[in-house]
Structure formats: C-alpha cells, structure tokens
Amino acid sequence: MKLAIDSSRCKGCNLCMLVCPYRIFKEGKEQNERGIILPELDRPERCPNCRLQKLYGRTLCGLCQMICPDQAIRWDDEAKNERQKVEVEF
Amino acid sequence: MSRVEFMQGNTACAEGALAAGCGFFAGYPITPSTEVAEHMAAKLPKRKGVFVQMEDEIASIAAVIGASWTGARAMTATSGPGFSLMMENLGYAVMTETPCVVVNIQRGGPSTGQPTLGAQGDMLQCRFGSHGDYSIIALSPSSVQEMFELTAKAFSLSERYRVPAFLMGDEIIGHMRERLTIPDSVEVAARRRLEPGTLPYTAGEDGIPGFPTFGQGYGVHVTGLTHDERGYPAATNPRLHEKLVMRLVHKVESARKEMADYVVTNPGAEQVFISYGAPARSVFQLLHDRPGEEIGHLRLRVVWPFPEFALGEFPDAKTFLVPEMNLGQVAREIQRHTDVPVIPVPRLGGDLHPPAMLAKALEASR
Amino acid sequence: MSFRDWYRADRLPTIYCAGCGNGTVINCALHAVDTLGWRWEDTIFVSGIGCSSRAPGYIRTDSLHTTHGRALAFATGIKLARPELHVVVFTGDGDLAAIGGNHFIHACRRNVDMTVICMNNWIYGMTGGQGSPTTPRGAITTTTPYGSGEGVFDLSALAVAAGANHVARWTSYHVKELTNAIDAGLRTPGFSLIEVLTQCPTAYGRRNKLREVSDTIEYLKTHAILLQRYNRLVAEGKPVPEDMFTVGEFVRRNRPAMGVPP
Numbered sequence: 001m002k003l004a005i006d007s008s009r010c011k012g013c014n015l016c017m018l019v020c021p022y023r024i025f026k027e028g029k030e031q032n033e034r035g036i037i038l039p040e041l042d043r044p045e046r047c048p049n050c051r052l053q054k055l056y057g058r059t060l061c062g063l064c065q066m067i068c069p070d071q072a073i074r075w076d077d078e079a080k081n082e083r084q085k086v087e088v089e090f
Numbered sequence: 091m092s093r094v095e096f097m098q099g100n101t102a103c104a105e106g107a108l109a110a111g112c113g114f115f116a117g118y119p120i121t122p123s124t125e126v127a128e129h130m131a132a133k134l135p136k137r138k139g140v141f142v143q144m145e146d147e148i149a150s151i152a153a154v155i156g157a158s159w160t161g162a163r164a165m166t167a168t169s170g171p172g173f174s175l176m177m178e179n180l181g182y183a184v185m186t187e188t189p190c191v192v193v194n195i196q197r198g199g200p201s202t203g204q205p206t207l208g209a210q211g212d213m214l215q216c217r218f219g220s221h222g223d224y225s226i227i228a229l230s231p232s233s234v235q236e237m238f239e240l241t242a243k244a245f246s247l248s249e250r251y252r253v254p255a256f257l258m259g260d261e262i263i264g265h266m267r268e269r270l271t272i273p274d275s276v277e278v279a280a281r282r283r284l285e286p287g288t289l290p291y292t293a294g295e296d297g298i299p300g301f302p303t304f305g306q307g308y309g310v311h312v313t314g315l316t317h318d319e320r321g322y323p324a325a326t327n328p329r330l331h332e333k334l335v336m337r338l339v340h341k342v343e344s345a346r347k348e349m350a351d352y353v354v355t356n357p358g359a360e361q362v363f364i365s366y367g368a369p370a371r372s373v374f375q376l377l378h379d380r381p382g383e384e385i386g387h388l389r390l391r392v393v394w395p396f397p398e399f400a401l402g403e404f405p406d407a408k409t410f411l412v413p414e415m416n417l418g419q420v421a422r423e424i425q426r427h428t429d430v431p432v433i434p435v436p437r438l439g440g441d442l443h444p445p446a447m448l449a450k451a452l453e454a455s456r
Numbered sequence: 457m458s459f460r461d462w463y464r465a466d467r468l469p470t471i472y473c474a475g476c477g478n479g480t481v482i483n484c485a486l487h488a489v490d491t492l493g494w495r496w497e498d499t500i501f502v503s504g505i506g507c508s509s510r511a512p513g514y515i516r517t518d519s520l521h522t523t524h525g526r527a528l529a530f531a532t533g534i535k536l537a538r539p540e541l542h543v544v545v546f547t548g549d550g551d552l553a554a555i556g557g558n559h560f561i562h563a564c565r566r567n568v569d570m571t572v573i574c575m576n577n578w579i580y581g582m583t584g585g586q587g588s589p590t591t592p593r594g595a596i597t598t599t600t601p602y603g604s605g606e607g608v609f610d611l612s613a614l615a616v617a618a619g620a621n622h623v624a625r626w627t628s629y630h631v632k633e634l635t636n637a638i639d640a641g642l643r644t645p646g647f648s649l650i651e652v653l654t655q656c657p658t659a660y661g662r663r664n665k666l667r668e669v670s671d672t673i674e675y676l677k678t679h680a681i682l683l684q685r686y687n688r689l690v691a692e693g694k695p696v697p698e699d700m701f702t703v704g705e706f707v708r709r710n711r712p713a714m715g716v717p718p
Contacts, residue, residue: 009468013475013669019631036474066487066631069479070469071460114537140536145562149529152522152559156502156533159520160541164533182523304518304534305541307497311464311513313521322467323513323521 001053001075003044010072012036016064022046025064045085049075092273099237099264100125100167103193103257104133106241107165109276112191113139114164116153118146118172121205122261123195126167147172151179155188159312161281161303163245167193169261171202173212174219180254181220182314184338187252187291187299189281191244194256195264196415198440207440208261210367210415216256217394223335225342227349228256228394230366234268240391242276247349250279252298253342258393260415262368262442284308289319297341343395350397352390359386360408361452364424366390369413372443376452379445385452393420398427409455411435413443431455459486462496464516471510475669477628477654481575482511484631485544488638499542502531504556507582507656508548508575525556528563531570535715542642543570550580553589553609564618567646567713573638574611574649575628577656585659596663611651616707621646623706627653627676630703637705646713653680653701 003024017025017039024047025039032038044050049060053075059065065073097105104126107115115134117127127143134141140157144150150166157164168176173194183190196212198204212219216228227247229240241257248255284290284300290310293299302308315323316331324330355377363373363386370389377385386404390397401410401424410432412421418434425432435451437443463486472478489499496517503509505524512519522530527545535543552560552574563572579597580586587597587604590611594603615623622644624637634652641648655661655672666672681697683704689696 011469011474015475015480015669015673018670018673019629063631066483066635067480067628068483069472069476071463071479071483072469074460114533116533142532142536144529144532145558148526149532149559149562152526152529153533153536155522156520156530156535157537158533159518160534160538162537164537178523179526302518304500304520305498305538309496309516309518311519311521313513314523315521323510 001050002078003041003047003050004074004076005038006072006074007032007034007038009070010036010038011070012038013069014039015067015069016073019063019067021061021063092271095270095272096267097234097270098125098267099231099234099259100195101129102234102237102270103167103241103259103264104129105270105272106238106276107191107245108133108137109238109272110163110242110245110278112163112165112245114154114157114162115139115141115166116144116150116157116164117166118144118150118168120147120169120172122197122264123167123169123193125264126193126195147175148179151176151183151190151192154190155179155183155186158188158190159304163189163249165191165193167195169195169197169205170199170212173215177219181222181224183254184220184224184226185314186312187338188254189248189252190254191241191248192254192256193241194258196258196260198438204440206261208368208415209438209440210258210260210419213258213393213416213419216258223339225339225395226254226256227251227342227392228258229351229391230258230393231263231391232367232370232389233263234266234270236391237263238270238272242278243351246277246279249281251342251345252281252301258367260368261440290321291317291319293337293341297337297344346395346397347399349392349395350400351392352388352397352400354400354403355387356384357386357403358406359384359404360406361455362386362388362404362407362410363448364388364390364410364412366393366420367415369415369437369443372413372445372448375445376448396423396427401428401430409433411448411451411455413437413448457490459483459490462486462490462515462517464514467514470514472507473658475655475657476507477577477656478508478511478575480628480631481573481634481652481654482514482546484635485546485573485638486515488635488642489544492639492642494542498540499544500534501544501546502527502534503546504551506548506551506580508546509551511546525551525554526559527551528556528559528572532563532566532568535568535570539569539715539717544642545570545572547572547574549574549576549578549590549611550588553611557589561614561618564615564620564647564649567619567621567711569645569647569713569715571638571641571648571650574651575654576611576651577654577660579656579660581656581659585663595660597660612649612706615649619711620649620707621711621713622648622708625651625653625701625703625706627680627703628655629673629676630680633703640705640708644708645716646711
C-alpha cells in the first residue's frame with residue numbers, strides 16, 4: 001500500500017510530522033495550486049502500515065491518519081508491478 | 091360513539107392533542123398553561139408516548155423539535171414569559187421546516203405581568219417574535235370545544251405545511267369549564283415523506299418539501315443556517331438566501347385560502363365586529379341581547395396567515411370594530427387590508443370586554 | 457468500512473483553520489463509532505453553534521445543527537422519542553458551558569443515554585477569539601485583553617457532580633486514548649461526556665505564546681497528567697507539578713438512565 005496526501009484537502013499544518021514515529025513526513029518546500037505547502041514523504045516504505053497492512057489485514061499505527069484534522073491522508077493500492085525503491089538501513 | 095365531558099379548556103387542549111396523535115410533549119410549568127402539561131404527563135405514558143419536563147422553555151421547544159425530526163407529532167405548552175424564551179428556537183423550527191405545535195395560553199404582560207389573568211398580547215409576538223422574515227400559522231379558540239378542535243387542527247396544519255402552528259389561547263378559555271364533545275376519531279393530515287432520490291429541501295410548486303425522518307437512511311443534514319436544497323450550509327450566497335426565505339413565507343401565505351377558518355354572522359350588516367379568542371364571547375352576548383339589530387360578526391379561528399379576503403364577506407360594512415385584549419394588534423393588520431374604518435376596542439387588565447362596552451363602541455361608531 | 461467512509465466527501469475540506477484540532481476529534485469519534493459497528497442509518501449527530509458544532513455537517517448520517525447551547529435539549533428530544541437511535545453530540549466549551557450550561561447539568565442529571573464530545577479549546581473560535589468559561593486565568597483573548605480574571609469551569613468535574621454515568625478527558629494529541637474513551641462512552645448506557653482539550657492556533661494560540669500548532673501540541677503532551685498518577689502523588693503527599701491537567705476516565709458508573717433502548 002502507498003501513503004498518499006490528498007492535496008485538495010491538506011491545509012499544511014504538519015501535524016502528521018509531529019506524530020509519525022518513523023518520521024516519514026518532512027516539511028515541504030513548494031506551494032501547491034491552493035497556496036498550501038504540503039509535507040513531503042521521506043522514504044515512506046519505512047512506514048509499517050504501508051508495508052504490512054495488507055498482510056495483517058488491519059491498520060498498523062495509523063497515527064498520522066487519525067490526527068490529520070483534514071482527512072487528507074489515505075493509503076492507496078499500488079499499481080500492479082509498480083517499481084519501488086527500497087533502501088535498507090543498517 | 092363520541093363522548094361528552096365537562097372539562098377545563100387546558101385539559102381539552104391536551105385531549106385534542108392526544109386525539110390528533112401527539113406522541114411527545116416537553117414542557118415547563120407556567121401559569122396559566124400548566125394543566126396542559128399535567129394532563130399530558132398523566133395520559134401520554136399510557137399511550138406509549140413521551141412526556142418530559144425540561145429545565146426551561148428553551149429546552150422544551152428544543153426537545154419538541156428534536157422529537158419531531160424522529161417523526162413524532164410533538165407539542166409544548168406555555169404562556170407569555172416562556173413564550174418569549176422560545177422565540178429563538180421557533181425561528182429554528184421555521185428555518186428547518188419542522189412541524190410542531192406550540193400552545194400559548196396568553197396572560198397579561200409585559201414581563202411577569204398577570205399570571206392568573208387572560209390577555210391577547212402575544213398575537214404579534216407569535217407572528218413576528220423571532221428574528222428574520224417568516225410566516226407561521228396561529229389559531230385562536232373561543233370555547234372549550236374549540237380548544238379541542240383547534241389543537242387537533244394545529245397538528246394537521248403543522249404537519250401538512252411543515253411550519254410551527256400556534257394555538258393562541260388565553261387564560262379565560264384555558265381555565266373555563268364547559269361541555270366538550272370528544273369525537274371517536276380526529277383526522278390529521280400526514281406529513282409527506284421525502285421521495286427517495288429527491289434532495290431534502292427540493293420543494294414542489296406548493297413550496298413544501300417532503301420530510302426526511304431521522305433514522306430511515308436519508309442521511310440528511312438539518313441546519314438553521316441558510317442552506318441549499320441538499321441541506322448544506324450556504325450562508326454567504328445572497329440569492330440562495332432570498333429564494334429560501336421567499337419560499338418559507340410563500341408556502342404559508344399562498345395557502346391562506348386553504349387554511350382560512352372563520353365564522354360569518356349577518357353578512358349584510360354595516361357595523362361589523364371582528365374578533366378571535368375570548369372577546370368573541372362578549373360579541374356573542376351583545377348579538378344575543380340585541381336580536382333585532384343587524385350587527386355583523388366575523389370570528390377568526392385562524393388568525394395567521396391573516397385571511398384578508400374574509401373582510402369581503404361584509405360588502406356593506408361601514409365600520410369594523412375589533413375587540414381585543416391588547417392595544418389593537420390584529421386591528422392594525424385588518425387596517426392594512428381595507429378602506430373601511432377599523433376601530434380597535436382594546437381591553438387590558440385581564441377581564442373580558444363587558445357587552446355594554448361593546449355596545450358603547452357600536453353607538454360611537456354610528 | 458473505515459471511519460473515512462462516514463464523512464460526506466463532497467463537503468470536505470472542512471472550514472477549520474490549518475492545524476485546528478477539531479478534525480482530529482471527529483476522526484476519533486467516527487473511528488470509535490465505526491469499530492463499534494453502529495450503522496450510519498441509526499446514528500444521529502447533533503450539535504449547537506461554534507466551530508465544534510460544524511462537525512455533524514461533515515458526517516453522512518442524519519444530523520441536526522441546532523441553536524447556540526441547545527444541542528443537548530434537542531438531542532434529549534430525539535433520544536427520548538426514539539431510544540433505538542444512537543445519539544452523539546458535538547459541542548464546544550462556550551456552547552456547552554456558557555450558553556448551554558443549564559442544559560448541560562440537567563442532561564447529566566437526567567442521565568439521558570447519549571455521548572457528548574466537547575472540544576474544549578479555551579476560546580470562542582468562530583467569533584474570533586473571545587474568552588470562554590474555560591479560558592485559563594491570565595490568558596489573553598479579544599475580550600480579556602489584559603488577561604482573563606475569571607474562574608475556570610472544570611467541565612469533567614461538573615459532569616461527575618451532576619450525575620453523568622461516564623466522564624473522561626483527553627486531548628487532541630492523545631488520539632488512541634481519546635478513541636478508546638469515546639468507545640467507552642458510546643458503550644455506557646446513560647450520559648457520557650468526553651472532554652477533549654484541543655488546540656486553536658488561530659484564535660487562542662497566537663495570542664498566548666502558542667503560535668505554532670506544535671506549541672499547543674507540546675503543551676498538551678507535557679501538561680497532561682494521568683488521573684491515576686495524580687491521585688498517587690496526592691496520596692503519597694508528593695508535590696504535583698503546577699499547571700498540569702488530569703486526563704483519563706473520571707467516572708464510569710451505572711446510575712439509572714433515561715432513553716436507554718429496551
């Protein structure tokens with residue numbers, strides 16, 4: 001699963017940054033067409049919910065989605081055979 | 091088989107509500123309307139209805155509106171000070187088009203005034219009391235029998251037109267005891283359901299949208315804010331607000347003829363009394379005492395929306411005399427609709443016009 | 457179904473300012489309702505006036521957005537007329553404690569079976585930041601420009617004293633605990649109050665040295681003290697850090713309630 005920030009809903013409050021235990025959100029730099037600076041994703045594959053929610057059949061963590069006051073965070077299905085870059089940290 | 095009872099006006103009002111299928115009553119004790127609540131408290135639980143005594147009149151009308159949205163026929167009863175407290179939520183009921191019946195057993199005001207004596211000083215308050223432009227329905231009973239009948243009728247009109255209906259009684263009728271014939275059944279118009287697939291505030295030609303009862307899967311949002319046909323707030327849209335308010339007023343005013351309920355006596359008369367509520371009884375007495383004279387009498391059972399066409403029932407009228415237990419609240423409305431001189435015959439203090447007072451006014455007008 | 461399916465997607469985004477905690481509270485409430493398995497057809501959300509009270513407009517169920525302070529009275533009517541419906545009320549500190557204070561204590565006293573979620577942000581947000589009954593002493597608002605000199609209502613203590621069956625307090629930072637508390641409230645027959653301390657960066661934070669959203673979140677995080685810990689400190693005679701507010705479940709009991717479905 002892939003984490004997506006809905007740019008039509010996000011108001012750029014960055015609450016997700018404050019709560020994510022994996023720090024996958026970082027402050028954005030560019031304004032979108034609504035004049036809002038969306039947070040950027042930093043190696044979202046580290047998020048267990050992205051990797052494992054299908055396997056476990058339930059939401060793991062999900063703190064960012066719960067605290068997001070604008071209901072802007074969702075997980076989408078990946079397209080079939082979508083290529084992913086995975087960095088392994090040692 | 092109808093049954094005959096000897097009953098107080100307030101109790102008859104409660105009986106009328108029960109006969110009309112009222113299933114929810116929320117109220118707060120206030121003289122002189124308390125007997126309505128007491129009777130409902132005794133009777134409703136035995137009919138699987140709900141009676142609740144709220145913490146004030148504001149909460150009473152709020153609970154009534156809430157209950158009405160679950161589909162219940164709901165009512166409250168109060169008097170002057172409590173009626174003033176209800177004004178904000180009555181505006182809410184108008185804006186959200188919530189059927190509900192409010193009984194106001196009027197007493198002398200302003201303020202605490204005369205709790206145990208009658209008056210008709212709230213006739214304009216019920217019409218204009220809440221802020222903004224709107225129209226409502228108000229009925230005025232002149233006897234214990236009419237307390238019963240018009241309460242039932244108030245439910246019928248309120249359910250049909252989705253607007254608060256007021257039973258504007260007074261202490262005199264409320265506390266009077268008379269013969270009452272209770273029919274076996276009373277017919278009450280049913281609330282029209284919202285057709286599935288229709289937006290909750292889309293109205294047909296009559297301006298009355300179908301009712302989306304809570305708990306039936308309509309998923310309707312009800313708000314006192316200016317709302318669009320979906321029920322969503324759209325408070326900053328000027329033309330939408332205009333359209334909504336015009337519809338709220340129009341749906342009541344355009345049905346004046348359907349709702350009209352008045353009694354005409356001696357239509358050929360030149361001197362015509364126009365009355366509603368308790369003062370009608372003084373006019374009865376005057377007409378009874380002077381059988382030879384042709385004195386007209388127009389008795390309004392529905393006061394709002396005002397049936398101005400009823401004035402045309404007296405083509406020869408030279409004066410309209412309007413005895414009221416206030417300083418001429420409805421007389422002013424009558425004046426708006428006719429070139430015939432309108433003479434208010436006000437009576438303050440809580441006692442009814444003596445027939446001699448009406449006779450004097452009659453002589454003076456000739 | 458997920459809590460996200462309870463929203464009216466066509467009404468989003470909300471009118472709330474960036475960083476407002478109200479949206480978080482709605483998430484938690486809907487998550488609790490959803491995991492409990494309630495059907496949206498049988499659930500009614502009621503509210504009064506204010507920022508918090510716009511919440512039901514974003515939820516797809518039947519919802520009643522009423523007059524200022526009167527939500528509990530409207531909700532009482534709904535619940536008593538149709539006890540089989542679930543009734544949840546969204547309200548704010550001004551709505552519940554100021555103009556609606558009388559309805560609040562009486563709804564607790566009657567113990568009507570409903571769950572009330574109060575978004576307490578210490579301020580009137582929608583009208584631009586005036587002092588409310590929960591504005592802390594000394595706080596700057598547009599109507600207390602020299603610092604609030606009035607006492608503060610403890611809404612949870614008030615509800616406990618007035619007879620509610622379930623009372624809990626959390627903050628918009630503690631989303632998991634808050635969701636659990638709302639869940640407990642929904643399950644408890646009778647009146648349940650969940651007071652949620654919420655950040656208002658626009659009207660409160662910016663006048664009270666909490667300009668950034670993260671400032672209030674940090675405050676909520678560091679100043680919340682669990683009720684059990686607070687009680688232990690008091691019992692042991694140890695000093696309780698100043699400026700702390702207690703969070704947790706204040707009461708859960710089974711007093712006779714009204715409007716409980718048969």
